[in-house]
Amino acid sequence: MEVRKDLWVIHMDMDAFFASVEQRDNPRLRGKPVIVGGSPNSRGVVSTCSYEARKFGVHSAMPSREALRLCPQAIFVPHHFEKYTAVSRQVREIMRRYTDIIEPLSLDEAYMDVTGQDAVAIGRELKASVQRETQLTGSVGVSYCKFMAKLASDMDKPNGFTVVDWDRAQAMLPDMPVRKLWGVGPASEQALKKLGIQTCGDLLRHDPEVLRRHYGRRADELLLLASGIDFRGIEANHEMKSVGEETTFPHDQTDRAYLSGLLEQMAGRLTQDLQRYNMACRTVTVKIKWNVFIEGGPKGGDFLQNTRSYTVPMPTADAAEIGRVAREIFSRVDWEGRKIRLLGLQLHNFVQRGDLVQARLPL
Amino acid sequence: MRFTIEQRLLHDAVRSAARAVGVRQAVPVLSGVCLHAAGQELRLRATDLEVEISLAVPADVAEEGAVVLPARYLQELVRRLPPGPLAIRVTPTNATARIEVDGSEYVIHGFDAGQFPAPGAEGAVASAVAIEPKHLATVLRETGFATGHDESRPWFTGVFLSLRGNQVIALATDGSILAYSEAPVHNPADSAFSVILPGRSLQETGRLLPEAQGCRIGAGHSQFQFDLGHVSLTSRLLEGQYPDFRKYIPTEFPTQVCVGRERFLAACERAALAAHQSSIRLDAGAEGLKLTARTPEVGEVTERLPARVGGPEFSVPLNVHYVLSGLRSLEGPDLVLEFAGPRTAVRFRSSQEAKSFFAVLPLLSF
Numbered sequence: 001m002e003v004r005k006d007l008w009v010i011h012m013d014m015d016a017f018f019a020s021v022e023q024r025d026n027p028r029l030r031g032k033p034v035i036v037g038g039s040p041n042s043r044g045v046v047s048t049c050s051y052e053a054r055k056f057g058v059h060s061a062m063p064s065r066e067a068l069r070l071c072p073q074a075i076f077v078p079h080h081f082e083k084y085t086a087v088s089r090q091v092r093e094i095m096r097r098y099t100d101i102i103e104p105l106s107l108d109e110a111y112m113d114v115t116g117q118d119a120v121a122i123g124r125e126l127k128a129s130v131q132r133e134t135q136l137t138g139s140v141g142v143s144y145c146k147f148m149a150k151l152a153s154d155m156d157k158p159n160g161f162t163v164v165d166w167d168r169a170q171a172m173l174p175d176m177p178v179r180k181l182w183g184v185g186p187a188s189e190q191a192l193k194k195l196g197i198q199t200c201g202d203l204l205r206h207d208p209e210v211l212r213r214h215y216g217r218r219a220d221e222l223l224l225l226a227s228g229i230d231f232r233g234i235e236a237n238h239e240m241k242s243v244g245e246e247t248t249f250p251h252d253q254t255d256r257a258y259l260s261g262l263l264e265q266m267a268g269r270l271t272q273d274l275q276r277y278n279m280a281c282r283t284v285t286v287k288i289k290w291n292v293f294i295e296g297g298p299k300g301g302d303f304l305q306n307t308r309s310y311t312v313p314m315p316t317a318d319a320a321e322i323g324r325v326a327r328e329i330f331s332r333v334d335w336e337g338r339k340i341r342l343l344g345l346q347l348h349n350f351v352q353r354g355d356l357v358q359a360r361l362p363l
Numbered sequence: 364m365r366f367t368i369e370q371r372l373l374h375d376a377v378r379s380a381a382r383a384v385g386v387r388q389a390v391p392v393l394s395g396v397c398l399h400a401a402g403q404e405l406r407l408r409a410t411d412l413e414v415e416i417s418l419a420v421p422a423d424v425a426e427e428g429a430v431v432l433p434a435r436y437l438q439e440l441v442r443r444l445p446p447g448p449l450a451i452r453v454t455p456t457n458a459t460a461r462i463e464v465d466g467s468e469y470v471i472h473g474f475d476a477g478q479f480p481a482p483g484a485e486g487a488v489a490s491a492v493a494i495e496p497k498h499l500a501t502v503l504r505e506t507g508f509a510t511g512h513d514e515s516r517p518w519f520t521g522v523f524l525s526l527r528g529n530q531v532i533a534l535a536t537d538g539s540i541l542a543y544s545e546a547p548v549h550n551p552a553d554s555a556f557s558v559i560l561p562g563r564s565l566q567e568t569g570r571l572l573p574e575a576q577g578c579r580i581g582a583g584h585s586q587f588q589f590d591l592g593h594v595s596l597t598s599r600l601l602e603g604q605y606p607d608f609r610k611y612i613p614t615e616f617p618t619q620v621c622v623g624r625e626r627f628l629a630a631c632e633r634a635a636l637a638a639h640q641s642s643i644r645l646d647a648g649a650e651g652l653k654l655t656a657r658t659p660e661v662g663e664v665t666e667r668l669p670a671r672v673g674g675p676e677f678s679v680p681l682n683v684h685y686v687l688s689g690l691r692s693l694e695g696p697d698l699v700l701e702f703a704g705p706r707t708a709v710r711f712r713s714s715q716e717a718k719s720f721f722a723v724l725p726l727l728s729f
Contacts, residue, residue, distance in 0.1 A: 280729060313538075315729055351729050356642050356680055359706065359724035360538040363516075363606045 003229050005166040007119040007142055010112040011149035012126065014091065014138040015158035017108035018048040021087055022077045024135050033058070033074045038319070040068035040076060045268045045319060047079060047275060051158060061269045081353060084108075085278055087134055094129050098122050103234045106276040108138075111146055113234035120163055127161055143169070145230035147182050169228040174201030181225045183218075187248045200226035243273045244287075246344025252291040253340045260327045266345040267323035274347060280315035283349035284322055286329045289342035303341055308333065313360040315351040322347065364428025364453040366400040368420065373449060374441045376407050376420045379594055381434040382567045385411030392478040395431035399476070400424045409434060410480055414564045416571070417482065418594035423448075429476035430458050440469060491581030491590060492526060492554055496572050498546035499580070499589075501694075502533045503569045505544035505719050508688045510562040511537025516603075518559050523605040524587075525557040526550065531580075534605065535562075540685045541608050541708065542692070544719040548580075556582035559605050564598035571596060612708050612722050616701035618674035620647045624698040624713065628690045630654050630666035635683045637664045642726050643683040645709075647702065648676035656683070677702045679709060680726040686711075689721035 014020070018036040023029045033053035037060075038044010044064045056071035068074060088107040095102050101113035114122050123142040130138055139160035141152025148169050152162040164172070177199055179189045191214070197203050203211075203226045211219035224230070245266045253259055263286065274280060285307050292304040308329045316322060326345055351357050380396045388394040388411065399406040405422040408415065430453045441449070444464055453460045453473075460471045503522075511519035523534040532545040568589045572578070575591035582588075582600075589596045631654065634643045639658040646653040647670065654666040679702065690698070693713045701710040708722035 314727070353729060355729055356640065356726035357729050358539050358682055359727050361536070361541070361608055361611050361724065363519075363536070363538055363608060 001231055005144050006115075007144055007163065007165060008113060008115040009143050009146055009149040009234070010114055010119060010123050010126065011141040011143075011146070011153045012091075012095070012110055012112070012130075012138050013141075013150075013153045013157070014108040014130075014136060016048055016050050016054075017087075017136075018079065018084055019050040019053075019077075020136050021084055022080070023050060025083070029075060029077070033071050035064065035067055035071075035074045035076050036079060037067075037076070038064045039078070040064040045272065047272060049074075061272055063268070079275065081275065081278055085353070087136065090134055091130055091138070094126065094133060097129075098126065101234050101236045103236055106273070107278060108276070111149065111234050113236075123161065123163070145228070146232050146234070147225055147230035148228065151180060166228070173226065173228050174199060174204075176200045178203055178222075178226070181222060182230075184222070185247075187250075190250065240277060240279070240350065242346050242348035242350075243270050243277075243281075244285075244344060244346035245270055246287060246342055248289075248342045249340070253343070254335075256330075259340060259343055260330055262343060263326040263330055263345055264323035267326050268319045270345060270347050271317050271319040271322055274317040274350075277350075278353045279350045280317040280353065281322070281347035281350055282315045283309055283311045283347070284325045284329065285309040285346040285348065286326055286333070287342070287344035287346060288333065288340055290338040291341045292338055304338075305342075306333070307346075311349065313362050315349075315357055364400055364430060364455060365425040365451070366405060366422045367425070367448050367450050368405055368422040370441060370444050370446050370449050372420045372422075373405075374438070376405070376418055377434065377438045377441060379418055379571060380407040380409040380416050381438055382570060383409040383411055383414045383416040383596075384434045385413075392431055392474045393480075394433055394435070395474055395479070396434045396437060397429065397431045397476055397479040399429040401427045408479070408482060412480065413561055413599045414567055415482070415597040416567065416594065417597070428453060428455060430455070430460060431474040431476055431479050432460055432471050433473065437471060440471070444469075491579040491588065492531075492552075493549040494531065494546060494578050494580055496575040496578045496591070498548075499578050500569060500572045501719075502531065502544045502546045503565045503572075505692050505721070506533040506535040506542040507562060507565045507569065508692045509535040509537060509540050509542035509721060513537070517601045518603040518605050521559040521561050521601040522565055523557070523559050526555050526580075526582075528553070534608065536608050539682070539724045540689060540721060541612065541723075542689070542719075542721040543609065554581070557605075558582050558587055559601040559603060560587055560598050561601055564596065568596050568598075612710065613703035616674075616703045616710060618647060618672065618677050618702040619715075620652055620670050620672050620700040620702070621715075622652050622668055622670040622698050622700065624690065624693060624696060626668055627652075627698050628687070630668055631683055631687050631690065634664045634666060635687065637662050638683045641682045641684050642680050643686070644678060644680045645700070646676070646678045647672045647700070652700075674702075677705075679705060680728075681709060681723050682726060685723045689723065692721065693719075 019034045034050040035046055035053055037047035046060050046062045046067050048060055049058045053071055053074055058067045058071050084107050095112055099112050099114050102110055104110040119142045123140045127140045137159040139153045139157045141149045141162050143149040143152050143164045144166055148164045152164040155162045178184050178192050287307045289303040289305045294304050310325050310329050397408040404419045406419045408417045450463050458473045458475050462469045506522050513519045519537055525532050529547055529550050530545055531548050535542045571594055577592050579590040585600055587598045634654050634656040637658050638656040643656040652668045652670040657663040689711055695713040697714050699712045708724050710720050710722040712720045
């Protein structure tokens with residue numbers, strides 16, 4: 001496949017979206033460390049915080065209690081999702097003046113395909129229009145592929161505008177940490193580090209056969225991304241079906257209390273995603289890979305895997321409830337003397353806020 | 364094995380028994396009907412190991428014996444044969460039946476009767492009680508529609524049937540629609556049972572009931588039997604503790620709406636056409652009952668029905684398909700809708716006096 005090098009992707013990410021909306025609508029919050037999310041008296045987590053709060057080390061997905069400790073003068077504000085949804089729609093309408101091919105990633109983030117137009121000019125105009133019409137700022141990245149456009153919007157936050165063309169990408173990539181690659185989480189980062197790989201340059205210099213042995217098909221995807229190649233198109237009407245998170249442990253685990261705690265933390269982060277997408281889930285799935293290797297299959301074998309699900313009577317986006325359900329599912333798992341190699345949590349069966357849902361008896 | 368039987372009798376009997384044959388049958392012999400000729404009758408049995416149907420019809424038996432013949436082929440063939448007596452001869456060595464009619468000959472390859480499962484609980488069901496077939500039919504109709512499909516909770520796929528004193532009650536739910544029905548029984552020995560029966564067993568029983576002259580029902584250890592005189596149906600029981608959902612249904616309904624059942628049903632059917640994600644809204648007030656539905660790309664329906672409304676007005680969104688399935692299970696000219704609050708079930712009955720009801724949990728705005 002030929003690599004497209006023209007600039008056609010715009011990624012826009014609103015700056016500290018929920019917190020900025022709150023500050024815009026309440027002058028008393030302006031210039032102050034504002035934290036949108038759960039109250040520090042509960043088990044809530046930070047959804048978004050203003051840049052003033054970030055200076056204290058507060059970041060999203062952090063337990064609110066921890067955030068309060070870091071920044072005692074923080075002002076905690078509960079979510080107003082209807083408001084965020086309305087603003088998000090307003091921003092999307094502005095985007096639609098330039099193209100119909102829009103892929104929203106969440107309320108505050110979207111890709112646009114502006115093939116055949118002047119992407120840089122549109123990017124600037126979009127940013128200015130959003131600021132003029134919503135009194136909010138966003139950071140815009142313009143590039144020749146999705147991966148680079150998203151990186152670009154993040155390079156000069158807040159209120160940034162960054163263009164990364166093919167040549168600039170090629171100059172940046174050799175020293176870029178592999179952690180920035182799409183799909184590389186803390187576990188993969190550690191695993192790559194063990195192979196002596198820290199940057200995309202290291203990755204490209206490594207023997208691809210060794211990488212393939214470790215990562216299978218994934219290795220080639222990583223190599224492409226590290227060379228600045230991403231063939232993904234913009235998926236308009238992209239519908240999110242599930243959110244999930246999983247961790248592969250450096251050492252196999254047996255500590256049930258620790259693992260339940262981990263599920264609860266995952267629930268906290270995933271509900272952030274749900275709330276950001278303005279959704280709630282009905283089904284919670286716990287995924288476990290055991291330290292038991294099963295030979296065979298197309299990949300030559302894999303570790304024994306179990307998934308266990310539970311469907312709640314009413315959709316929920318509540319971290320505490322999802323955490324409780326996840327713990328409950330996990331407590332019923334039959335260990336049979338095995339150890340856990342991977343633990344994951346998935347939320348699916350989504351309902352959009354505002355949808356009608358069928359009530360069910362708690363039977 | 365040799366016997367002669369009327370074509371119409373054989374056809375009706377095979378058709379009744381074949382209801383128990385499973386659609387996708389993994390065990391070949393279970394795709395058949397077991398025929399057993401003895402004395403002056405032919406006994407037919409079919410089962411899918413969940414439901415067994417057994418019946419006997421008069422036949423002129425020249426030589427006793429048994430064989431299993433493929434249900435579908437036998438039924439379709441006999442249906443097309445001319446009326447009158449059919450002479451059937453079975454060669455036991457290769458389980459093959461020959462039917463001779465007016466010089467024509469039809470051969471059906473079957474299975475050895477020894478391969479067929481032994482009869483179910485016939486006789487093993489203790490202390491059966493008598494119930495009017497029409498009462499039983501009503502109970503089954505009023506609850507059978509409400510069962511669910513969640514195989515992980517088997518009791519949802521069945522109907523709870525309980526006998527206490529001179530009354531049998533039935534409960535069914537899929538978690539969102541709830542149905543209750545009751546009927547008088549003749550129970551001089553004061554028997555009692557509480558069982559969960561697979562929805563399918565009840566459906567098949569419902570189909571056999573119109574021809575029943577009488578009916579006795581009884582529970583065994585792991586089976587339940589409907590003895591309809593000429594035919595009996597034996598069903599496996601579902602395991603589990605049936606949750607008594609009646610505690611979730613309000614006992615007081617401040618608002619009661621009386622409306623014509625047929626008219627309401629027709630209005631729901633029209634509203635269903637424009638119901639986005641099956642949702643319709645019911646509004647009851649001084650002007651009567653209003654039904655609305657809309658789908659942005661399709662259209663809108665507003666139905667206004669004359670109704671007698673007692674109590675505070677209300678507005679509630681419901682899944683129209685739940686309402687329709689319930690309405691079709693009721694009979695009679697009237698319908699009483701009862702409302703107790705926006706988050707509780709809406710109850711439907713055929714009159715103020717009716718004990719039977721179905722109740723639908725509302726749609727909630729998330």
